[in-house]
Amino acid sequence: MTCRGAYRRKVEEHRVPTIYDVAQACGVAPSTVSRAFSRPGRVNAETAARIRQVAEEMGYRANPLARALPTGKTSLLALVVSDVTNPFYFGIIRGAELAANEADYTLLVADVYESAVVERKALERALPLVEGVVLGTSRMSDSAIRVMAQQRPTVVLNRVLTGIPSVVTDNTRGMRSAVEHLAGLEHRTVAYVAGPEASWADGMRWRAMRESADELGLRVLRFGPYAPTLGGGGEAAEAVAASAATAVVAYNDVVAIGLMRALQASGVRVPRDVSVVGFDNIFGAELCSPTLTTVAAPLAALGAYAVRTLLAGMGSRTPPQVRPALLPATLVVRESTARRLRRRR
Amino acid sequence: MTCRGAYRRKVEEHRVPTIYDVAQACGVAPSTVSRAFSRPGRVNAETAARIRQVAEEMGYRANPLARALPTGKTSLLALVVSDVTNPFYFGIIRGAELAANEADYTLLVADVYESAVVERKALERALPLVEGVVLGTSRMSDSAIRVMAQQRPTVVLNRVLTGIPSVVTDNTRGMRSAVEHLAGLEHRTVAYVAGPEASWADGMRWRAMRESADELGLRVLRFGPYAPTLGGGGEAAEAVAASAATAVVAYNDVVAIGLMRALQASGVRVPRDVSVVGFDNIFGAELCSPTLTTVAAPLAALGAYAVRTLLAGMGSRTPPQVRPALLPATLVVRESTARRLRRRR
DNA sequence: CACGCGACGACAAGCGGTTGCCATGACTTG
DNA sequence: CAAGTCATGGCAACCGCTTGTCGTCGCGTG
Known part of the structure; x- marks a missing residue:
């Protein structure tokens, strides 16, 4: 039997358990371990339970990288904002992150300092890692966005672009x-x-x-x-x-x-x-x-809705609704408005 | 010869070129292509130049996932903030992201809504993906942070923890x-x-x-x-x-x-x-x-310095400086302070 | 001229999962 | 009772890149 793991013997120190270790401990094949997690029905319930327990005891955690390599499922989503220091985005980021976590995705926030060049670079860096992209007030041209959108599912915030799902404030x-x-x-x-x-x-x-x-x-x-x-x-x-x-x-x-x-x-x-x-x-x-x-x-709603739309689009084969989603804005009356004075100043 | 790529024949549609494609086009071995990029000295200058050019023409981009799998180099850093909507973090995020990009790293911002539980979960999700972590005002206990820190290089912001590099405002x-x-x-x-x-x-x-x-x-x-x-x-x-x-x-x-x-x-x-x-x-x-x-x-400086410290620590073998870095704070005088009135109100 | 040595490329074995396909055995059905 | 079905587990290839090791070739040296 080939000694798996010999390759990294040098870093033997803090090996984290892999499916191979779990499989050995359970006396089953690695593929069975894999399936015990990813396709629960596929393996006998008892076997699965045993594997799960042993895995738990060993402190096994699936390596997301290794999983992502063959499947492309990185569980990462990108949110591109033109300026993180702009308070406009706080709510959006929060909402987006919430919705992403809810679906077991991690959100990658990229700040592009209002620069189309940086935006392009950030996208280039992040694109191969993420499964989908939310563009918050992108500074890129429509056509550039369209090019992007056929590489990865994309949702645009606060902008309407025919053919690309978008969610905007009403x-x-x-x-x-x-x-x-x-x-x-x-x-x-x-x-x-x-x-x-x-x-x-x-x-x-x-x-x-x-x-x-x-x-x-x-x-x-x-x-x-x-x-x-x-x-x-x-x-x-x-x-x-x-x-x-x-x-x-x-x-x-x-x-x-x-x-x-x-x-x-x-x-x-x-x-x-x-x-x-x-x-x-x-x-x-x-x-x-x-x-x-x-x-x-509706800042948080905007972010959350965008992510949900993105996720929904990634789920189904066909690019989903083209009609932009309109989220309601509401007037908040505070102190800066008052009845007009009768006499012109 | 084994037909590499047969596996994903089903997704043949939009194949992106790999080192195998480049290698074939150049008539060299894949490993040579790999080295042409990662260890320029190791391969003949002319060969390397030719490979680079062909790669360029084919639009080859290294797959970061595949690279990360054997090496562990994901080029990702995590910044954990207790509340993205807290304006305190805007500058920090910006500075951190700047410093990260400078070193060709991508920053993963995780928002934990002031909750230690969410923080732990977010960390769990992000940890296997990132090479290092910056903890911005963590809500976790000292000991929890220490446990964390031995899994991944860690820098703490605005908190001093003996043994863990930290950067704080003076x-x-x-x-x-x-x-x-x-x-x-x-x-x-x-x-x-x-x-x-x-x-x-x-x-x-x-x-x-x-x-x-x-x-x-x-x-x-x-x-x-x-x-x-x-x-x-x-x-x-x-x-x-x-x-x-x-x-x-x-x-x-x-x-x-x-x-x-x-x-x-x-x-x-x-x-x-x-x-x-x-x-x-x-x-x-x-x-x-x-x-x-x-x-x-010094918000942006704080973020940037933390990332640089982290990167520096990752570079060298030994955990670096223990002494917390003190970044200078400066008083900004505006309108909310005035000379005391002589008569007590 | 034999030998040694570098430089350079190729080979292949990893990284840690996923998944198509096959073998086995139990159970159903005619 | 033979043939077919289905559930279950194992095998091995594969994702794309890195890297230790080895073979080859050209060249300098004694």
Whole structure:
């Protein structure tokens, strides 16, 4: 009999038990041990039970690498986020990780610092390891994503790409509730402070805002694009202050907070002079002052749903639903919005 | 000749090239191809160049799984964080990921929701895959960590564990600068709002505060422990307001912000009536109002340094430095601290 | 000119599982 | 009672790459 394990005799020190060790201890073939775990019905119940017990006693753990090699099942999923330090992702990561663990998968979070180049590199590194990919606000082009998607099952977050499963926040309804809220506070002229042009969500939000405003008979202005940062929001302050708008909806919370701070710094009071609404409800929206009224994206749900969609797609042969999943956004009213003052400032 | 690849004939569709394909195309043995990449000196320069070129043309990429199986080199590192949604980790994750990528490693971030059980499970799942582990504020016991550490090279963040390499913020000097700052503002009675008892950092911070206060001749009070959350900080407000303290240092920024909000809600003005100092300088410290004076932990540096230490330790045979690495913290003065009012409120 | 020695490639045995196929034996069925 | 069925376990090939070892060949040396 060939002495299996001779190869690594040098590292004999802390050998972890393998199916071969278990098999020997049980007096069965390694394949039987393997099957006892992976295909329980295939082996006699008693034998299986005995094997399991012995394995337990020996402290046997299947080596995921060895398992993955022939099967391709690494039990790894990648979540690519454009910026881990962006609070927008915290909830998403948490939700995704939760859903992944639930299905016995491990989530690989890759941070790409808002750079398409790094994104490509990270993907290249991770792709051979993972069974599927969730792209959170990817900076890559549509076509690049499509190429990706035929290498590994892919789900896109916050972006719609025909043919690729995607899950997005229901920006339209979210925005509508924000505008209705402002209309209810008697604002008549509202402004949108836009985020980066490349952002799919920005386009959706602006469109939804215009439409909602039209329907409700409000005048609507648009400023931007601005960078999706505190600084970006700050830059918008002057234009906003100079305009006739008494309320503004910002591309997202970070921009909204930047805007509020700059407005306040220049003597414009929020919400007394101008009401401000954000988007996403990030951690921090309730730290700022005044606390921020915002359209809450279902962050954790987004992440979890994306992972579940991915897993579902991996299970079945055919690429699943093409229709993007719309997850509801809800308006969270805090202190940054108020009834319009009768007298124009 | 045995027909390699027959095994997966069923999946013939999208075969990716292997060293066997490259070898055949070059008319050399697979082992030569392997060595052409992994041990460039071992094979004739011309041959190697030719192999590389052919490989390039065929689009060959080494399968990391297959490589990892015999060698154990997965090029994966785990970073365990107790709560991804805690802004404290953003910088750490970013720094760690940066340092990992730099060394051609991929970082696996595991979120454990502040639960020792989940932490153990996550570790169990990830351990066989990774070459090393960074434990960010682990909730596990010292002994559990030690057991872990002998399975895989480990570095601990923000905690000192004899025998295990660790990298920590220099809490002592950080706290000292905070207390000096307050003393400089003529505060005579200062309070510490404590975080969770299990926290190693909390102990360090409290001790450093007491010592600094003693040296500078300040009276020092202590409240807590409180949960390291906004709510936890809020709970402290009443006690703080009722005390003689005119300045408080909180366990961390989140607690500080919670405290400030609750103080303000009950009519205590910050910093006019009470100065507040936080710890960590998380994103959000400059969103709140007043913006928070805080001891900035070198977050990204912490993450990066931990990974580098880990990598260094993996390289050499002997477990490296035992002495914990102290990374400097710096006081960031913002709006939440001010000179003590002459008249007692 | 025989011998020794490096350099270079090939061979093959691993890493630790998975899985198609076969052998065996018990049990069912006509 | 013979033939067929099914449950069960074992054999061996295979995933793709690494690496110890060996054979070969060319060259320098005594």
